[in-house]
Amino acid sequence: MTDPDETVVSGLADGDDPSLPADPEAVRDALREWYETDHREFPWRRTTDPYEILVSEVMSQQTQLDRVVPAWEDFLERWPTAADLAAADQSDVVAFWSDHSLGYNNRATYLHEAATQVETEYGGAFPDSPDELRELMGVGPYTANAVASFAFNNGDAVVDTNVKRVLHRAFDVPDDDDAFERVASHVMPAGESRIWNNAIMELGGVACGKKPRCDEAGCPWREWCHAYQTGDFTAPDVPTQPSFEGSRRQFRGRIVRLLGEHDEMDLDALGHRIRVDYTPDGEHGREWLRGLLSDLADDGLVRIEERDDQITARLR
Structure with a gap:
């Protein structure tokens, strides 16, 4: 009968056998x-x-x-x-x-x-x-x-x-x-x-x-x-x-923390709270924030609601 250890070692042979x-x-x-x-x-x-x-x-x-x-x-x-x-x-x-x-x-x-x-x-x-x-x-x-x-x-x-x-x-x-x-x-x-x-x-x-x-x-x-x-x-x-500072991961975490403190928040109020350079129509504005919220919604963490031309977010 073949020793089980020897069987495993032989399975490694392809010209690159480690020095066991x-x-x-x-x-x-x-x-x-x-x-x-x-x-x-x-x-x-x-x-x-x-x-x-x-x-x-x-x-x-x-x-x-x-x-x-x-x-x-x-x-x-x-x-x-x-x-x-x-x-x-x-x-x-x-x-x-x-x-x-x-x-x-x-x-x-x-x-x-x-x-x-x-x-x-x-x-x-x-x-x-x-x-x-x-x-x-x-x-x-x-x-x-x-x-x-x-x-x-x-x-x-x-x-x-x-x-x-x-x-x-x-x-x-x-x-x-x-x-x-x-x-x-x-x-x-x-x-x-x-x-x-x-x-x-x-x-x-x-x-x-x-x-x-x-x-x-x-x-x-x-x-x-x-x-x-x-x-x-x-x-x-x-x-x-990847660097955490300034990453999407960092801002996603900020969103979750804020929504944990409030029943719900509208888009612009949330944006201004998570980054100081938030401007609704800017590079880091509503479109950018909607992308973060969509990711969180896909993960089952956040619910996004649209009513009366207002967008709000809350934790699920």
């Missing part, structure tokens, strides 16, 4: 010991509640973790269970999201709808596999796998930007999504997705960032690491985020 270590169990033991000895403390790492983990995963999308912690704690204090969130007014959830500067507000609506699905379609019990979790509103492959891993220890190997950087440097994995998936699956020990995915993401976040800290962070993979041995610490490019 001969003893994968030693690699696994080293990372697990490093993580268990010392790692960053985040409150969602101390729970296996799938609702609490889903909230943390959605909040963490493109938001710094030190900002997520107080928002996550406040959110769970207000809506401690999926049932509480499902029963909440969606506009309150969106207003919370905007007040805590958690990024795109449609994530709040998706989270609210996912909680509603759990209550109405799953009898209040979260599904526990990545495929089933993907049926929840707004839950993509990465988030589904993370919840399955951290809540149920039932996930596949997580492959995010940090993990790709680690695998590329450590094992010379080519910059190819299929190769990353196969190697990540090969090195993860069976049945240990909870600790393993936390550990390898921690390695990428603490020791193997864009600027590596191999010795300072005591990287456990130095003896096997291709980059450490060659001094070549290049890694796959990471797309830069």
